[in-house]
Amino acid sequence: MLTSLNLSSINLGSDNFMTSSSNRSSVKVLADALCKNFTLKDLNLRHNLLGSEEGKVLAEVLCNNSTLTSLNLEYNNFGSEGGKELANALCKNSTLKDFNLGHNNLGSEGGKALAFALCKNTTLISLNLQNNKLGSEVGKELADALCKNTALTSLNLQDNNLGSEGGKELADALCKNSTLKKLADALCKTLKELADAVCKNTALTSLNLQDNNLEDNNLGSEGGKELADALCKNSTLKVLNLCNNNLGSKEGKALADALCKNSMLTFLNLQDNNLGSEGGKELADTLCKNSTLKDLNLSNNNLESEGGKALAVALYKNSTLTSLNLNCNWIGLEGGKAFADALCRNSTLTSLELQDNNLLSEGGKALADVLCKNSTLTSLNLYNNCLESECGKALADALCKNSTLTSLNLRYNNLGTEGGKALANALYKNSTLIYLNLQDNYLDYEVIKALDIRSRIHL
Numbered sequence: 233m234l235t236s237l238n239l240s241s242i243n244l245g246s247d248n249f250m251t252s253s254s255n256r257s258s259v260k261v262l263a264d265a266l267c268k269n270f271t272l273k274d275l276n277l278r279h280n281l282l283g284s285e286e287g288k289v290l291a292e293v294l295c296n297n298s299t300l301t302s303l304n305l306e307y308n309n310f311g312s313e314g315g316k317e318l319a320n321a322l323c324k325n326s327t328l329k330d331f332n333l334g335h336n337n338l339g340s341e342g343g344k345a346l347a348f349a350l351c352k353n354t355t356l357i358s359l360n361l362q363n364n365k366l367g368s369e370v371g372k373e374l375a376d377a378l379c380k381n382t383a384l385t386s387l388n389l390q391d392n393n394l395g396s397e398g399g400k401e402l403a404d405a406l407c408k409n410s411t412l413k414k415l416a417d418a419l420c421k422t423l424k425e426l427a428d429a430v431c432k433n434t435a436l437t438s439l440n441l442q443d444n445n446l447e448d449n450n451l452g453s454e455g456g457k458e459l460a461d462a463l464c465k466n467s468t469l470k471v472l473n474l475c476n477n478n479l480g481s482k483e484g485k486a487l488a489d490a491l492c493k494n495s496m497l498t499f500l501n502l503q504d505n506n507l508g509s510e511g512g513k514e515l516a517d518t519l520c521k522n523s524t525l526k527d528l529n530l531s532n533n534n535l536e537s538e539g540g541k542a543l544a545v546a547l548y549k550n551s552t553l554t555s556l557n558l559n560c561n562w563i564g565l566e567g568g569k570a571f572a573d574a575l576c577r578n579s580t581l582t583s584l585e586l587q588d589n590n591l592l593s594e595g596g597k598a599l600a601d602v603l604c605k606n607s608t609l610t611s612l613n614l615y616n617n618c619l620e621s622e623c624g625k626a627l628a629d630a631l632c633k634n635s636t637l638t639s640l641n642l643r644y645n646n647l648g649t650e651g652g653k654a655l656a657n658a659l660y661k662n663s664t665l666i667y668l669n670l671q672d673n674y675l676d677y678e679v680i681k682a683l684d685i686r687s688r689i690h691l
Contacts, residue, residue: 236274245281245308259286266293266300273299278332279307287314294321294328302330306360315342315364322349322356329355334362334388343370343392350377350384357383362416363391371398375405378412386414390440407432414471416440427458430466438471442501459483460490463497470496475529476504484511488518491525501529503557512539512561519546519553526552531559531585540567540589547574547581557585559613568595568617575602575609582608587615587641596623596645603630603637611639615669624651624673628658631665639667643690652679659683 244258259282266272282290287310294300310318315338322328338346343366350356366374371394378384394402406412406429413435430439463469479487484507491497507515512535519525535543540563547553563571568591575581591599596619603609619627624647631637647655652675659665669690670683 233271234269235271237272238276239280240276240278240304241280243281244277245283245286257286257289260289263289263293267296269297270299274302275300276304277308278304282308282310282314284309284311284314284317287311288317291317291321294318294325297325298327300328303328304332305336306332306334308336310336310338310342312337312339312341315339316345319345319349322346323352325353326355330358331356332360333364334360336364338364338366340365340367340370343367344373347373347377350374350381353381354383358386359384360388361392362388366392366394368393368395368398371395372401374398375401378402378405378409381409382411384412387412388416388440390416390442403429406430406436409433410435412436414438414440416442427462430459430469431462433466434468437468439469440471440473441477442473442475460486463487463490464493466494467496471499472497473499473501474505475501479505479507481506481508481511481514484508485514488514491515491518492521494522495524498524499527500525502533503529503531505533507533507535507539509534509536509539509542511535513542516542516546519543520549522550523552527555528553529557531557531561533561535561535563537562537564537566539563541570544570544574547571547578550578551580554580555583556581558589559585559587561589563589563591565590565592565595568592569598572598572602575599575606579608583611584609585613586617587613589617591617591619593618593620593623597626600626600630603627604633606634607636610636612637613641614645615641616644619645619647619651621646621648621651624648625654627651628654631655631658631662634662635664637665640665641667641669642673643669644672647673647675649674649676649679652676652683656682 287308290305315333315336318333319342322331338361343361343364346361347370366389370392374389375398406415415436415438479502484502484505487502491500507530511533512530515530516539530543535558540558540561543556543558544567563586567589568586571584571586591614596614596617599612599614600623619642624642624645627642628651647670652670652673655668655670656679667690671690675683
């Protein structure tokens with residue numbers, strides 16, 4: 233009994249998919265089948281070049297089909313006409329729960345129709361409208377829909393040019409909506425608006441504000457304070473993504489202060505925010521006090537040696553963090569040694585990302601030494617750190633003794649033939665490593681041949 237069907241990326245909308253007997257498109261044939269089928273629940277038609285006419289055909293299916301619960305129509309260029317037809321279908325359908333319409337060029341008209349549909353539909357719980365050129369007017373209408381809809385728990389509105397007005401309306405709607413748990417959106421243009429929404433909403437558990445330029449030159453530190461206050465009061469948000477918002481060290485400090493009091497957040501992404509070494513130090517102090525955060529991404533924040541060392545020392549006291557991403561922060565040799573010392577004492581961290589940090593051979597050796605002792609780390613990324621052959625040998629020796637590491641990325645480290653040979657020999661003794669990346673390390677043919685027979689090696 234078929235319950236799930238994946239027909240993604242096979243160009244169903246092209247002329248090549250015409251039935252020879254009746255010259256009907258395969259989508260129309262599929263539509264007829266769906267109207268008669270009573271078992272299929274999950275259908276994936278992603279990336280099939282369907283277009284607006286095929287969108288209308290699928291809309292008719294949704295009006296008649298009573299079993300489908302998940303439908304992925306991402307990347308099909310339905311346009312506004314197709315969007316309107318599908319929106320009309322949502323007003324009638326009472327079984328669909330998960331609907332993906334991302335990247336379909338729905339435009340303002342298609343977006344408005346879907347906003348209207350959300351006011352009537354009572355079963356849909358997840359809707360993806362990413363990158364559809366919706367515009368600010370649609371943002372306002374979706375905000376109105378969120379005030380009325382009581383079923384939707386997940387909504388993705390990323391990359392839609394909603395503008396400041398649309399963002400403000402959506403922020404206000406979040407204050408009133410009590411069911412939405414996950415929102416990915418260019419929600420607000422200022423920290424003040426974000427803070428107000430987070431402070432009042434009592435249902436949201438995940439908020440994605442990546443790439444929204446939340447820096448607020450007018451509010452300055454006051455905006456940061458309001459955001460901090462909101463996180464201190466909010467009792468539901470667990471996942472917060474503020475990646476690539478150019479927050480800077482001052483707003484980083486405000487967030488650090490908030491995390492000292494917040495007891496709900498478990499995941500925080502602050503990648504690409506120019507926090508600097510001072511912001512790193514503030515967050516390090518927070519990690520000494522916070523007891524709920526499990527996953528922290530601080531990659532590409534110019535933390536440098538001082539920020540890196542402070543975060544390493546914080547791991548002495550923190551006992552809840554399991555994943556830390558410090559890629560591209562140039563923490564250097566001293567930062568690498570500091571983390572080696574920290575891993576001797578910390579017993580909760582399982583994943584550490586240190587790509588592009590100029591650790592050098594000595595920093596790598598220090599980490600290799602700790603791998604002989606640490607029994608909790610399962611994933612370590614040392615991509616592009618100028619480790620060289622001696623460090624490769626040290627890491628090989630560590631792998632002979634370590635029994636917990638399952639993933640190790642050593643790509644682009646100039647390990648050379650000697651380092652490669654040592655690692656190849658180590659794999660005869662190590663039985664736990666599942667993934668080892670040795671690409672771009674100037675290994676000779678014999679080493680490559682020796683490593684190539686092991687499926688866990690990536691060359």
